[in-house]
Amino acid sequence: MKITNTLVPWDKNWLLPDITSGLIVTIMLVPQAIAYAFLAGLPPQAGLFSALLPLIAYAILGTSPTLAVGPVAIISLLTLSSLSGVVSPGAADYPAYAALLALLTGAWLLVFYAIGLGSWTSFISHSVVSGFTSAAAIVIILSQLKYFTGLDIPKGGPGWEPLTYLSAHWQNIQAVPVILGISGIFLLLLWQKVAPRITHRLPLADSIRTLINRLGALVLILSGAAAVWFLSLETDTVGTVPQGWPDMVIPDIMALNWEALLVPSAALSLIIFLESLSIANTMARDQRRRILPNNELLALSAANIAAGVSQAMPVAGGFGRSMVMVNSGARSQWSGVVTFILMASVALMATDWFEYLPKAALGALIVVATWPLFRWHDGIKAWRFQRSDGIVWLVTFATVLIINAETGILAGAALSLVIYLRRTSQPHIAEIGQLQGSEQFRNVLRHKVRTVPGVLLIRVDENLYFANSDYLIDYVLRRITDDRTIHQVIIVGTAINHVDFCGLEALELLNERLREESVQLHLAEFKGPVMDQLENSSLIDDLYPGRVFFTTADAIRYLQRQEEESEEHYTI
Known part of the structure; x- marks a missing residue:
């Protein structure tokens, strides 16, 4: 060492x-x-x-x-x-x-x-630590009422207990x-x-x-x-x-x-x-x-x-x-x-x-x-920026005051975990298109982009794991049900840093379900460590004739070329 x-x-x-x-x-x-x-x-x-x-x-x-x-x-x-x-x-x-x-x-x-x-x-969010620290500061200050008043206020109870005791014995203050x-x-x-x-x-x-x-x-x-x-x-x-x-x-x-x-x-x-x-x-x-x-x-x-x-x-x-x-x-x-x-x-x-x-x-x-440890402004900032973080701050703060410090920390950490799982279980999935004159792809709802008819190009902005694998399957199947002209689906993995076993099973099941609907699945821009994981499975072979593309632009060019060749063959 x-x-x-x-x-x-x-x-x-x-x-x-x-x-x-x-x-x-x-x-x-x-x-x-x-x-x-x-x-x-x-x-x-x-x-x-x-x-x-x-x-x-x-x-x-x-x-x-x-x-x-x-x-x-x-x-x-x-x-x-x-x-x-x-x-x-x-x-x-x-x-x-x-x-x-x-x-x-x-x-x-x-x-x-x-x-x-x-x-x-x-692994413990700043909102939990700040909420705990702020409540603990108040508890500490209230605990000093024992010495400020000369009253024999019991120790070890809830944070607000000194106030309750003081209200009942105020006439004995020294x-x-x-x-x-x-x-x-x-x-x-x-x-x-x-x-x-x-x-x-x-x-x-x-x-x-x-x-x-x-x-x-x-x-x-x-x-x-x-x-x-x-x-x-x-x-x-x-x-x-x-x-x-x-x-x-x-x-x-x-x-x-x-x-x-x-x-x-x-x-x-x-x-x-x-x-x-x-x-x-x-x-x-x-x-x-x-x-x-x-x-x-x-x-x-x-x-x-x-x-x-x-x-x-x-x-x-x-x-x-x-x-x-x-x-x-x-x-x-x-x-x-x-x-x-x-x-x-x-x-x-x-x-x-x-x-x-x-x-x-x-x-x-x-x-x-x-007193400076009471950072109430952290709670307000968290609430304004993201409501869920503000709720975590408030729950931690209130639990420390009402029950005790350990319960407050555990409650805040548990709530943070629940919110994280809920947020990542429904990841942001963006349908993307190509910016004119470039090989950049952006959300069709935010930018003026060019899309390819019959091709559903989606970017999953979260790791693919047990909590959100079903959500991806439901999203893709719902889209092809709503739009029967879709015959190619490309999943862009630029934001996917990890795929667990449930995520792998989701991709395999999605491939099977799309094939039943005569829709071909492709992958694009999956990172090296993720590809290492996928290559240890049978998914890459099962995709065929679907392919794995180095860039999204490569995928679009390939599918367009296939479409043109198909039209030429049909004309002849």
């Missing part, structure tokens, strides 16, 4: 940019790791552990120099959703189940790597977390808007400018903790975080209900891969670097297995932190190694800093980071 990564070769000129980038990402990652751990229903140290060994695993095996792997909001939500049906958040073995989920997710990603799934990057949460959101939004304007006018290095622009989260947690400490505010805080290195153990699989996590971990692995690959490819276009999808599967598998054996939770590439790596000048995954070193220092020595950190401040951080 050849390992491709961005650690080697390395240029010494990258040292300062990578160190600076690693520092900036760490400043963002510390509060995010804790916040996303709470989002997943886990203790804060699980979030910190998720930002340790997974970074090293991806740095060794990944192909993106700037993909920041670690805890991510969407994956944290999916972790909570996946585990809630198996174990209650807060149970003693809940962290062990989270580690097991990461381990199983890594195992699935390894299986996908082994079967080469990296080359199948579009003022302090509301003020802290709203103030935190205002601070982050103000910092995002004002800081870049100020730093843009100052004579600063790009790395320093990026550092200042990204200090909002750090300022938020420091000011929040300071407010709780100095003002003795009564609110829910992170509390004491155990310091130290995670225990390196494999989860006790046999003691846990691992079978119940097989399907959720499979769905989770697909989302991790698709989201991470999408982020990596987005950055690679500007970096002029090639991302190897199958290698990414291996790297993400190793990252999640590392998370599983280090008492952490599932991890993925994060868009926000990855863009920070790019903007701060990171040149390689040595930036991730620097982040690992700094995060390890925090886990070993600085966990006491979080004792007075209010959870409402972490909630504000999650809300501001998550």
Whole structure:
């Protein structure tokens, strides 16, 4: 196995940019790791552990120099959703189940790597991913009402449950977390808007400018903790975080209900891969670097297995932190190694800093980071361009909100498959004719073309397979029934890339039925790989005196010449 990564070769000129980038990402990652751990229903140290060994695993095996792997909001939500049906958040073995989920997710990603799934990057449509992400963003934001209101809102229910609980217990809302949460959101939004304007006018290095622009989260947690400490505010805080290195153990699989996590971990692995690959490819276009999808599967598998054996939770590439790596000048995954070193220092020595950190401040951080993931405009664009894609987006979005994330993904993917099968089961079949003065053939309904009497020239704009083979037969037989002057049928295969066994049987049956009607079948412009398939059958011999033509123009000339010779023979 050849390992491709961005650690080697390395240029010494990258040292300062990578160190600076690693520092900036760490400043963002510390509060995010804790916040996303709470989002997943886990203790804060699980979030910190998720930002340790997974970074090293991806740095060794990944192909993106700037993909920041670690805890991510969407994956944290999916972790909570996946585990809630198996174990209650807060149970003693809940962290062990989270580690097991990461381990199983890594195992699935390894299986996908082994079967080469990296080359199948579009089997889940963008409408499904966008609908899921948009709904998940709303679910995540609603889940933070627990920290904004001080109410003990149950975790793990449908996405809209926090609103139902809030409407029934609004009179118990606490003022302090509301003020802290709203103030935190205002601070982050103000910092995002004002800081870049100020730093843009100052004579600063790009790395320093990026550092200042990204200090909002750090300022938020420091000011929040300071407010709780100095003002003795009564609110829910992170509390004491155990310091130290995670225990390196494999989860006790046999003691846990691992079978119940097989399907959720499979769905989770697909989302991790698709989201991470999408982020990596987005950055690679500007970096002029090639991302190897199958290698990414291996790297993400190793990252999640590392998370599983280090008492952490599932991890993925994060868009926000990855863009920070790019903007701060990171040149390689040595930036991730620097982040690992700094995060390890925090886990070993600085966990006491979080004792007075209010959870409402972490909630504000999650809300501001998550809101951009609500891409409602994707649904509108999909609806306007193609109604079926809009329906897929809406069904996925609604199912995630009403039921849960996994069901939403499966519903969207299943609906996409049904729509695809329906669309391809009735392929576009164009009757074509020759453009005047050329050898180009176009749809008779769209262009002014010349047709040949008695010849039905059709182009099938889809692969010929089990779902649409009967449709082709019915279409041709219906046309010759409607027009008894047709005595030659030419199927043009320029858009046919594959013919399965049912498609072959359809061509054989069509040939037999046309012969019974005294109509001759011909093929034209079938591609080499398809002809290789057909030549392994008896179809080519059975066509005789029908023929296979290299071009459609050759077919027309041949049939016209036959027609002229037939007329001359008849005259004599």
